[in-house]
Amino acid sequence: MRLAGQLLRVRRGWVQLGAAVLTNSYFPAFLKHVPCPGLNCYSCPAAAFACPIGGLQHFAAARQVPLYLGGMLGLIGLTTGRLTCGWLCPFGWLQDLAYRLPTRKWSPKLRLPWLRFAILAAFVLALPFFTGEQWFSKICPAGTLEAGIPWVLLSSEVRKQAGGLFAFKVGTLVALLGWMVVTRRPFCRYFCPLGAIYAMFHSISLFRASVDPTACDGCGQCRKACPVEIDPPTQINSMECIHCLECVRACSSGALRVGGSSGAPHRGPVEVRS
Amino acid sequence: MKGQDGTRHVAQWLLAALLVAALIAGLVLEQAAQLFAYAWPLCLPCIGIQ
Numbered sequence: 001m002r003l004a005g006q007l008l009r010v011r012r013g014w015v016q017l018g019a020a021v022l023t024n025s026y027f028p029a030f031l032k033h034v035p036c037p038g039l040n041c042y043s044c045p046a047a048a049f050a051c052p053i054g055g056l057q058h059f060a061a062a063r064q065v066p067l068y069l070g071g072m073l074g075l076i077g078l079t080t081g082r083l084t085c086g087w088l089c090p091f092g093w094l095q096d097l098a099y100r101l102p103t104r105k106w107s108p109k110l111r112l113p114w115l116r117f118a119i120l121a122a123f124v125l126a127l128p129f130f131t132g133e134q135w136f137s138k139i140c141p142a143g144t145l146e147a148g149i150p151w152v153l154l155s156s157e158v159r160k161q162a163g164g165l166f167a168f169k170v171g172t173l174v175a176l177l178g179w180m181v182v183t184r185r186p187f188c189r190y191f192c193p194l195g196a197i198y199a200m201f202h203s204i205s206l207f208r209a210s211v212d213p214t215a216c217d218g219c220g221q222c223r224k225a226c227p228v229e230i231d232p233p234t235q236i237n238s239m240e241c242i243h244c245l246e247c248v249r250a251c252s253s254g255a256l257r258v259g260g261s262s263g264a265p266h267r268g269p270v271e272v273r274s
Numbered sequence: 275m276k277g278q279d280g281t282r283h284v285a286q287w288l289l290a291a292l293l294v295a296a297l298i299a300g301l302v303l304e305q306a307a308q309l310f311a312y313a314w315p316l317c318l319p320c321i322g323i324q
Contacts (some may be wrong), residue, residue: 032313033306041311043320050313054320058312059305069299069309074293078286134319143320151321159323168323204282204289 008245010088016093023090024146024228035069038089040196041140043147051143051196053124053136060128069261073194076119077201081208081237085188085195086227086244091142092188096227098180103177106182112190113240120193136193141176144169184227186243199239209236209248209258216255222247232256237240 007015022044023036032042036049044052052073059066085092099105123136137143148169151158159183179186188195211233222232225246230238232247236256248256300306318324 015278033310034310041317041320051310051317051320055309055312058309062308064308066305067296067303068301068305071293071295071297071300074322075290075297078289078293111311137317137319138322140320141316144322147317147320148322149314150301158323161323162321163324165324171320201289204285206286245292 007087008249009092012244012246013093013096014088015087016096018198019088020090020093026229035072037084039091039192040089041143041146043143043151045147045150048147050189051200051215052197053140054134056124057128059136060125061132061134063129073197074201077205079206081200081202081205081243082195082239082241083205083207083243084198085192086242089188089194090146091192092185092242094145095185095187097176099182099184102180103181105184108183108186111240115190116192116196116199119191120196139163139169139172141169141173141187144173148153185242186230189228189240192211194198195242202239207243207258209241209243209245209256211236211242212257214255215253217251217253221252222256223252225250 011088020036020040023038023040025042025048026046029093031048032050034049035052036042036047037050037052039053040047040049041051042049042054052069055069056066059069062123073196119136123139127133127135143164148162148166152158152162152166176187209232213233223229226232226248228242230240231250232241233255235241236247245258248258251257
């Protein structure tokens with residue numbers, strides 16, 4: 001867990017910035033054999049890697065088992081869980097930045113943890129399998145932001161062909177951007193199919209956090225720091241946690257930490273001091 | 275707790291072996307090349323073109 005100790009010493013925003021630059025630094029095209037660990041559109045003019053969700057749709061549409069992509073995404077999930085969501089995903093970083101804008105905030109009470117999985121099953125796997133078309137790409141806001149808008153601005157050919165679907169995608173993106181400003185990470189919490197894939201491995205990943213219930217004084221600082229608004233003392237290794245480690249940083253009592261023998265969640269009630 | 279840890283470690287190793295095998299099989303089947311072919315040059319639905 002030496003890596004974990006190092007992670008706590010660096011500012012997450014700098015790592016996210018570095019990852020966004022690296023994934024969009026237009027290395028020679030041979031890196032497009034490799035899926036990007038985070039959600040990043042491969043059609044972005046600067047993209048260096050392939051989009052993992054686009055790749056999965058491609059294999060589903062071709063009716064092939066995505067062994068290479070599945071193995072690679074599974075290994076990322078098994079080693080780090082959703083650490084990628086918290087530290088490396090450019091779209092996650094965008095949401096963190098948008099939420100910093102000083103406006104009134106809104107925290108939706110409705111949690112739909114199954115929705116991401118439904119989107120993965122329907123739009124990424126089933127619909128492409130049965131229709132041969134890439135359905136998630138038609139609604140993907142990362143594609144609109146990183147590829148659609150830049151290409152429409154850069155290319156007159158693309159501009160001529162952009163019609164109703166482009167307008168729909170831009171409208172969806174604008175609505176989502178507005179939501180990102182008032183709510184923490186709404187795309188990650190409700191819609192992201194890549195987060196759903198990593199979430200399946202999160203509870204057994206090698207990288208873990210743990211809680212010592214005897215040390216927790218119930219101050220609630222971890223809850224305030226959490227970008228996906230979970231209750232870290234009880235949900236630190238749950239599928240909704242993105243392992244950003246903001247709760248561990250915020251914990252003044254030392255109850256939350258990276259590593260630990262089991263990382264088993266504390267099941268008892270934790271009172272929040274008012 | 276130790277029992278839980280042991281079960282998790284066994285699950286981790288089994289899953290890791292399975293995933294590495296899938297990754298190698300995918301490489302042998304040239305799926306990385308397919309991913310490149312798919313990812314080049316542009317994804318029209320990503321951009322918003324029918």
